[in-house]
Amino acid sequence: MMRVVLPLCLLLASMFARGSEAAVSCNAVQADLYPCLAYVVQGxxxxxxxxxxxKMLKQQAKSASDRQAVCRCIKSAVGRVSYSSTYLKNAATLPGKCGVKLPYKIDPSTNCNSIK
Known part of the structure; x- marks a missing residue:
């Protein structure tokens, strides 16, 4: 259980602590994605x-800089914690399963600078 709880705490802390210059802050990203954590960890x-x-995240990120900021918040949070391939797979499938097309993949290898 501790192996799951510690990475989640670090994920939330890193998302909460890191700000952004775009209109969408990492705090907003964290708030929008918080309800997804149970699925990411448990399926x-x-x-x-x-x-x-x-859906809110997509609506709030209207400009390219906003979309890049959201991508960086997610990528930074993923890069700071120990994660399993199952967590990454679950996170990556969220937009499609929710019927939302994001302009980037939820993946630590995503190049956020290429998002338009």
């Missing part, structure tokens, strides 16, 4: 609040 059913958060 199962995706909470409707998670899908609502992903």
């Amino acid at each position: 199962g059913n995706i909470p409707q609040s998670c899908c609502t958060g992903i």
Whole structure:
């Protein structure tokens, strides 16, 4: 259990602590994606609040700099914690399962600078 809780705490802390110059802050990203954590860690059913958060994130990131900032927040958080391939797979599938097309993949190798 501690192996799961510690990475999640670090993920949330890193997302919460890191700001952004774009209109969408990492605090907003964290708030929108927080309901998704249970699915990322445990799988199962995706909470409707998670899908609502992903839709909100897309709506709030109107400019290229906003989309790049959201991407960087997610990438930074993923890069700071120990994660498993299952967590990454679950996180990467969230937009599609929620019916949301994001302009980037939720993946630590995503080049956020290339997002338009």
